[in-house]
Amino acid sequence: MQDLADLYQAVILDHNRRPRNFVAMESPDRVAVGDNPVCGDHYTVFLRLEGDRISEVSFQGAGCAISKASASVMTSLLKGKTAEEARKIYEKFHQMVTTGEVDPENLSDLSAFAGVYQFPARIKCATLSWHAALNAVADPEAGKVSTEE
Numbered sequence: 535m536q537d538l539a540d541l542y543q544a545v546i547l548d549h550n551r552r553p554r555n556f557v558a559m560e561s562p563d564r565v566a567v568g569d570n571p572v573c574g575d576h577y578t579v580f581l582r583l584e585g586d587r588i589s590e591v592s593f594q595g596a597g598c599a600i601s602k603a604s605a606s607v608m609t610s611l612l613k614g615k616t617a618e619e620a621r622k623i624y625e626k627f628h629q630m631v632t633t634g635e636v637d638p639e640n641l642s643d644l645s646a647f648a649g650v651y652q653f654p655a656r657i658k659c660a661t662l663s664w665h666a667a668l669n670a671v672a673d674p675e676a677g678k679v680s681t682e683e
């Protein structure tokens with residue numbers, strides 16, 4: 535097994551230090567909370583929708599570097615995507631963090647998370663904000679998402 539330090543690639547460190555879209559949105563259409571009590575990650579994801587398209591996405595909260603960097607990368611990728619496109623990106627991301635297989639197409643900064651599969655407890659950290667965001671997109675009544683469910 536790799537050392538945990540190897541997991542923290544430059545992309546992850548950068549997004550953790552300077553998270554993108556790290557702001558509470560005023561009057562969002564959807565809000566979802568992602569909670570991972572095992573690690574102590576807790577985030578709120580804010581979305582604005584135009585029809586089926588995500589026009590704005592931001593997040594707030596605190597947690598480990600993996601969870602924060604993943605949420606930051608997510609917000610930069612999901613803006614402008616339809617619900618279906620967002621779900622496809624997440625499926626590729628989930629596949630990668632559970633198997634370590636990197637899809638050479640369209641993963642961009644997400645490929646930095648490929649090493650997560652070697653640390654099963656960290657998979658929840660990496661996917662937490664994605665669960666919250668996709669739930670919020672799919673469900674007008676979206677509220678709290680917990681990895682403990």
Ligand code: ZN
Pocket residue numbers: 570573574575597598599600601659
């Ligand atoms: Zn975590």
